[in-house]
Amino acid sequence: MPKAPPGLLTVRNYKRIWLKSDLMAGAALSAFLIPTGMAYAQAAGLPAVTGLYASIIPLLVYAVFGPSRVLIIGPDSSLAPMIAAALLPLAGEDPDHAVALAGLLALMIGGLLLAGRILRLGFVTNLLSKPIRVGYLNGIAVAIMLSQLPTLLGFPSPGGSLVGIATGTVTEVARGAVQPLAFLFGAGTIAVIVVCRVLPWKLPGVLIAVVAATSLTAALNLAPALPTVGALPRGLPLPALGGVSFADVLALVGPAAGIALIAFADTSVLSKSLAARSGAHVSGNQEMGALGVANVASGLFGGFPISGSTSRTPIALEAGAKSPLGGVFAAVLVALFMVLAPGVTSYLPAPVLAGVVVVAAASIFDVRTLLRLLKMSRTEAALLVATFLGVAFVGVLEGIVVAIGLSLIAFVLRALDPYRTELGSVPDVPGYHDLSRHPEGHRVPGLVIVRFDAPLFFANGAVFTDHIRMLVAGTTHPVHWVIVASEAITGLDTTALDDLVALDDELARGGISLVFAEMKGPIKDRLIRFGASSRFGPEHFYPTVSNAVRSYKAAFGLE
Incomplete structure (x- = not known):
């Protein structure tokens, strides 16, 4: 007899005293989901609204199928550059086609994860050793920060490879393309978030920065002088898969496999860490299946690939979330925002979202592990650096493939000469x-x-x-x-x-x-x-x- 979905078990065992905590956690989480969801969508080269679609639907689905009680899934900074690298060459300048390709990519990733669940392939994350994971995250951090720098400075991204973006940005700065007002908003956002993190009080820096910037832009009528996100379409997520072809499917097979591996690795590590805190156990195969269903749902309703979020989950925990209903309440509040106040984002400066993404990327940059590995194992330190350089300067997906290959070679060499x-x-x-x-x-x-x-x-x-x-x-x-x-x-x-x-x-x-x-x-x-x-x-x-x-x-x- 098949087991009931974890969400059904949660409803059966739900305690009334949890309701207040889950409602408070949902309110706190929704205030963070809206700006970060839009920011990560733009970092992935997609319209901001897709970040909200990818925040609402997966949370509802994961509440039913997810084995973790408090894990929050959705758009993530570590996946954004991989998504952009996979989609933008195929989409060109057509944002609608980019959205359709993003949905297709999420469906393919979800299908791969569900197949992995059936075949019990939860062990595949063992291919990503700690040096590879840290090198990957460091490379992602650099890639994200450089890709957001043009928006932060107020001019369009020069596009191309990371090296091309870096050199193009320097050229634009040298010729005076920086918009002082845009830079002021972007730098101010970074400053507010960083200051709120170091203060002894728990202040929602992202929310404060976004609300302040939006209010200031509206009060002083600065929208004509600033690049803004623009008004969101009114209404709830709808399917947006038109115009994709079999050639697109073939082109996305490799990226889908790479992103599926990284998304599951991130989610699995976070889920197991949360379970260990409470003395519980989470099945990696069950986590893989739940993440697969959530990605399929995101792809069907205008979203893009998602994973467990290391930035949103701590917010839910700190706000006192007791069950997956905290995420459900957050999703409902985001949906209400899209229905009742979609025009608010027309006053939200794009450099503010760029600042949010830059801070999120900087927070995952890890120097301590590199210094520690240099003392402990030069081989593993070299793997970390190789992964970092590959991801940052060769390509996100290519860098991951190279890193896994180097890791396997290192294993064979150790076995060859034990x-x-x-x-x-x-x-x-x-x-x-x-x-x-x-x-x-x-x-x-x-x-x-x-x-x-x-x-x-x-x-x-x-x-x-x-x-x-x-x-x-x-x-x-x-x-x-x-x-x-x-x-x-x-x-x-x-x-x-x-x-x-x-x-x-x-x-x-x-x-x-x-x-x-x-x-x-x-x-x-x-x-x-x-x-x-x-x-x-x-x-x-x-x-x-x-x-x-x-x-x-x-x-x-x-x-």
Whole structure:
């Protein structure tokens, strides 16, 4: 029998004492959703109203299907440049076509996430290690801030690549294209938000800045002298998928896969963090399915791709949200705003929204992790920097692909050249230990004990066997046994098995027996499945290294 949606369970178990807290959280959240939703839409190269559509519908859907009690989803700064990079080359100068493509992209992302839910692919976020995630976010932060700088200064964006935007912006500034009034509003917005964050009181800096700027523009009739957002269309979200073609679908397959991975990674990490605070558990597969349904709904009703929001969720928490109804109330209030007061945004300066986006982008820039990694692991620090440079200067989607590729290469290189050593006896210390770390240790005459700290597969099988050959050749006494301390060997493929068989034949010709200690059951099973049980019978396996050494000593009368 299928399980009921989490939203239905919430309604069944809802407590009346939560209602006041959820209403207050919804009111506080809606005040933030309106300006940030419009700001992130513009950062994605879309009309501001689509940011509100992408805020309303997904919140309602997630309240029904989402496993997290207080997670808020919607437009996010980390996805905006990826969406822009995917859509703008296809849409050209047609905003209506851009909206339709954004809806198509959200539908494709939702479909991929739902397929991932069915196939239980919640583990795919493990492909994004912390260095890659931090490098990606740092690159996104730079990309967002540079893309919003022209709007902040009051002139149109020069467009093109990030380098083109940067050089074009410098050129425009040099020729005096900056509008002082626009810059004043944009810089003032940044200042208000930053000051409200450092003050000891919890003040909604974004709301204060937006309301003040809108009121000032209306009172002083500054709209003719300022680029403004413009009035929103009156009414609620409607489907807007006209004009898309199969060629558009093909062009968006790659971007959809990349954005789906990033959106789910962000949402999954945030959802699990929230669950850990309350001692609960959230299924990654269930989270993937809920995010997929929310993206499909956003795409069907004029929105664009969405994910869990690291900026809105803390607002809901601080305002006391107790259940998903906090997000529902916020969505309803945003919808009421669109119905009752859509003309207010005609007095909202565009540089103000640019300032909101710049502050949001700056808040995700992480230097501490880079400095920490430089001390701990230069390889991981290099991955972080490579991801940052790729995302910031090559392209958001291309940078992610390159970063994942580099991460996989780094993993293969570590497995290709793992730590390997010889074990020996250390005076007054039980067991057998790494001779490279214990120079006072000594070998058992006629015995070589080898440890290899990695799974055996096609790329390192020869490394493993060559290591044994080197140790055997370097002994001063004739070798009778080679014991492989196998506890760290967690995998075996057919290529590595062929290398192992060739080594066993070579050692046997020299009168040397190859045996294994502490080999895990699944690896023994694989040897049997590969047909090697006739070569490596039970007499070749020992439960511990000490047990194997005792058997060797007994066989050669060394006790």
